Amino acid sequence: MSLVLQGVTKTFPDVTVFRDLSAVFPAGRVSVLLGPSGSGKTTILNLLSGLLEADAGQVLLGDRSPVEARVSYLFQEPRLLPWLTVEKNLDFVLPPGLPRSCRKELIAARLEEVSLTGAARKYPSELSGGMARRAAMARAFIFESQALLMDEPFQGLDLPLKLSLIRTFEAALEANPKTVLFVTHNMEEALLLGDEIFVLSQPPARVCLHLSHPVPRGRRYPGHEGFPELERRIFRALDPGAEPDCGPGSPRTPA
Amino acid sequence: MTVSTPRLKSAGIGAASLALFLGVWKAGSLFMGSSIILPSPEETLREALRLTAGKAFWLSLGATLLRGTAGFALSFAAGLLLGYPAGRSPLFRRFLQPYLTVIHSTPVLAIILIALVWFRTEVVPVFVAFLMAFPVIIGNVVQGIGAVDEGLVAMARVYRVGRRKRILGLYLPSVLPFIASGASAALGLSWRVVVAAEVLSQPVLGIGTGLQEAKIRLETPRVFAWTAAALLVSRLTEGAFSRLMRRLRNRRGA
Numbered sequence: 270m271s272l273v274l275q276g277v278t279k280t281f282p283d284v285t286v287f288r289d290l291s292a293v294f295p296a297g298r299v300s301v302l303l304g305p306s307g308s309g310k311t312t313i314l315n316l317l318s319g320l321l322e323a324d325a326g327q328v329l330l331g332d333r334s335p336v337e338a339r340v341s342y343l344f345q346e347p348r349l350l351p352w353l354t355v356e357k358n359l360d361f362v363l364p365p366g367l368p369r370s371c372r373k374e375l376i377a378a379r380l381e382e383v384s385l386t387g388a389a390r391k392y393p394s395e396l397s398g399g400m401a402r403r404a405a406m407a408r409a410f411i412f413e414s415q416a417l418l419m420d421e422p423f424q425g426l427d428l429p430l431k432l433s434l435i436r437t438f439e440a441a442l443e444a445n446p447k448t449v450l451f452v453t454h455n456m457e458e459a460l461l462l463g464d465e466i467f468v469l470s471q472p473p474a475r476v477c478l479h480l481s482h483p484v485p486r487g488r489r490y491p492g493h494e495g496f497p498e499l500e501r502r503i504f505r506a507l508d509p510g511a512e513p514d515c516g517p518g519s520p521r522t523p524a
Numbered sequence: 525m526t527v528s529t530p531r532l533k534s535a536g537i538g539a540a541s542l543a544l545f546l547g548v549w550k551a552g553s554l555f556m557g558s559s560i561i562l563p564s565p566e567e568t569l570r571e572a573l574r575l576t577a578g579k580a581f582w583l584s585l586g587a588t589l590l591r592g593t594a595g596f597a598l599s600f601a602a603g604l605l606l607g608y609p610a611g612r613s614p615l616f617r618r619f620l621q622p623y624l625t626v627i628h629s630t631p632v633l634a635i636i637l638i639a640l641v642w643f644r645t646e647v648v649p650v651f652v653a654f655l656m657a658f659p660v661i662i663g664n665v666v667q668g669i670g671a672v673d674e675g676l677v678a679m680a681r682v683y684r685v686g687r688r689k690r691i692l693g694l695y696l697p698s699v700l701p702f703i704a705s706g707a708s709a710a711l712g713l714s715w716r717v718v719v720a721a722e723v724l725s726q727p728v729l730g731i732g733t734g735l736q737e738a739k740i741r742l743e744t745p746r747v748f749a750w751t752a753a754a755l756l757v758s759r760l761t762e763g764a765f766s767r768l769m770r771r772l773r774n775r776r777g778a
Binding site: 408 | 675676678679680681683684685686689694697
């Protein structure tokens with residue numbers, strides 16, 4: 270299921286984030302969205318998840334609107350219900366009609382995938398930051414959906430923990446394939462995870478650079494063959510003034 | 525089992541405070557020299573023991589307890605039912621506001637007198653308790669709904685969590701601490717207004733009826749004994765309710 274934005278316009282009271290933005294995030298791939306602050310990366314996720322509505326244009330997940338489609342969402346914070354245990358947090362997003370034995374089985378499988386089996390009965394307050402993010406990841410994968418939206422879920426983690434979580438994520442994605450749209454500010458994360466890399470320009474944003482990663486997933490470190498050229502082009506696109514296409518487009522709509 | 529020093533100290537301070545109160549009371553009664561104006565603590569205790577020996581006292585206590593519980597339960601249910609939509613919708617909140625302001629600003633005695641015109645004497649205390657406790661409960665529920673983490677609400681929306689599960693699994697636990705504090709305040713208020721309403725409406729049985737009868741006969745020690753009974757009912761129910769809420773919170777790990 271590809272994620273499609275067709276001529277989308279979105280205006281907030283003080284700024285037009287997009288005007289006639291079009292982009293296609295291909296099915297079954299991990300698309301990474303980079304761009305300067307305020308370029309509307311999270312807004313794109315919120316439009317695709319149905320949390321926001323576009324002022325104009327079309328947002329499609331496959332052939333469905335965001336209201337009809339089912340998507341998983343990994344937010345910046347884990348957003349676990351503090352009064353429920355990890356397993357109950359996963360159960361919270363399962364459909365009510367599912368038999369008990371089936372629910373238990375699904376929960377156990379997803380927790381195993383993110384190495385959190387031992388923490389099933391723990392409350393979020395008893396988890397470390399990394400464990401809480403793993404729990405949120407398990408919830409994203411237990412929810413029956415064809416797409417996963419990720420809003421900087423590894424932000425603020427130290428490198429070893431981040432790498433460990435990225436590997437956990439890759440394994441879980443392998444077991445439960447989904448189309449992924451991953452928003453980040455971090456070049457390492459983009460290069461390690463992204464199959465398709467999109468860079469947004471200054472607002473009103475448009476896709477000013479789209480690159481396909483030459484190295485298949487399972488990349489281990491940014492120095493890997495094929496990385497430097499990619500890195501150079503992304504860096505240039507994000508450097509204000511270095512890439513004319515990604516510089517400020519139309520001026521911001523006055524408040 | 526050993527008792528820790530801070531607990532011992534706290535119990536000691538409590539005992540000292542009680543001793544001071546009883547001392548001042550005793551001194552005051554000696555100074556007045558009339559049990560009609562201020563009976564002594566021991567006279568009050570004797571009267572209380574005499575009162576509790578009779579069946580009528582327990583029936584009165586039960587009747588008041590029933591009325592207070594009924595009024596509180598009605599306001600609790602209405603507060604929850606209307607508090608949820610009021611918390612979610614500013615328009616509905618605006619619609620309810622004038623009613624709540626009127627209830628809040630009207631003197632209790634005026635409400636009791638009006639209720640006396642409308643209802644049977646048995647129902648008056650229930651109605652008044654309901655009306656006085658309702659704004660407290662709904663106010664806290666609305667405040668609690670406003671404090672629900674919008675991030676969790678967005679998460680539940682994205683994951684297509686049904687309305688019933690969202691209310692029971694997300695809103696209710698978020699609002700629970702607010703409900704607990706509102707209900708505790710409303711419960712205390714309920715007892716006070718139930719007894720006040722009984723004093724004026726004079727149902728066959730009730731702490732308020734007992735108080736009024738004792739006052740008419742100038743049996744001040746008995747008035748004090750009935751007052752102590754009302755105080756005890758209030759403390760016991762509030763304590764039981766707090767324990768219930770604590771247990772609910774602990775069970776949910778919040």
